[in-house]
Amino acid sequence: MMKTDDIMLMAYVDGEVDAVTARELETAIAGDPTLRARVAMFRESASLTRGAFTEVLHEPIPDRLLAAIHNPAAVVAAKTPPPAEPNVVPLRRPARPSAISSSWRTAGWAAAAAIAAVTIFAAGQKTGFVRLEASAPPIQRASVSPDSERWLENLAGYFREYDVTLQREQRLLVDFGAEHIAELEKWFGARLNRQIAVPDLTPFGYRAEGGRFVVVAGKPAAQFLYLSEKKELIQLVVAMTDLPERGGRLDKRGDVNIVHWRENGYAYAFVGRVDGDRLWRMADVTWVKLKPV
């Protein structure tokens, strides 16, 4: 009997009973503290559970999941390193076969971070942000290459997620809004172990709208979001990385452009649908300010 009552009460709370039954139950509930407590419990358990799992919706999508959808064959191949006969996938074999599978989970952002690290350095600081051919040592390239692919996909995937929310709901998901830029800089600076200044993109017609704290390869990373008058989105990611410095590079994933580089323990990426050369110029005028001091 208790069980039946519980199920009825729960169905009432969930809006699963007809109007007549609902009225009868309401009368019964109003006159019985025990039933009221049960009803409260059913309501609360639902709302708490909903609240407890909301945050995950706003987490960055791991690159491996995007890869599983866009490039399932490669994922399968990476998980089970192919035998000698390469009859499955044209995946470049890594120098250390275990590298891919063991790092699979964290490969995404880490790789990204690593990769992102493109850079400037190589280029020679005097000339500013110049596009360089990557000249990373072969070992790094071999072990990082597939992951960096995913890092770029991940960046583009994030960008699309944010842009969809923006276009559909006319809002951006940020932890700190534009009005708290100073606070944002301080907060990120503390987490990234460095000073950081949110780059000014107003000369390009983009205004900083805020930022979020994300995790790339298990390390803290900052994500800054900029909008133009026409609600065009630009995303800047600053992540920590152990990978060597690399010069800037422009990559494209679908209709999303990504300019990325690595410098002095940090990886950077500008992401947007804006024209690649324009994105490149943004990086060119801001990279100096982004350098850790």
Added chain:
Amino acid sequence: MTAGVDPAVQAELVALLPRLRRFARGLAGVPDQADDLVQAACERALTRIHQWTPGTRLDSWMFRIIQTIWLDQKRAQRVRTGEGRVDADSPLVEPELMVDGAREMEAQVTYDAVRRAMTKLPEEQRAVMMLVCVEGQSYKETADTLAIPIGTVMSRLSRARAALGRLLGDKPIDGADNVVRLKPEGA
């Protein structure tokens, strides 16, 4: 193998990822395991995309695949280890993997407790909780998604919520008269 997958379906799957991850998180508790589930489900779905009927709900189909893989894994694990439920006391959420908004600390504490409590529920109950309470599916939709009778949905759900209430150390459910604010307060 997946060469024939419609790009529109791929795009829809990508758009579903946040919700699939949330559902899997509710089942597995641990972020990495949850993402493993989602990844396995995406791979399985794409290799069996012909089994999905265009025009029907892709999200429900995916939830079911995730649930099936999850239960299969749990069964295999039980066979291997001889234990019942697992991971009940393992850390639920690895803080470093969460996006930290640095806010709502109090709510977070409660939410952490809820997520922890979820891992202590029987596996079958978690899916029902996630579909009804989090995804907002009706009992009928949940029954269809999981291919179980609607009565089973209701009994699992009520047991899960009662258990959750107890695990959260809520008020003594029976006989408490100090708790409630219900709209129809009049007789």
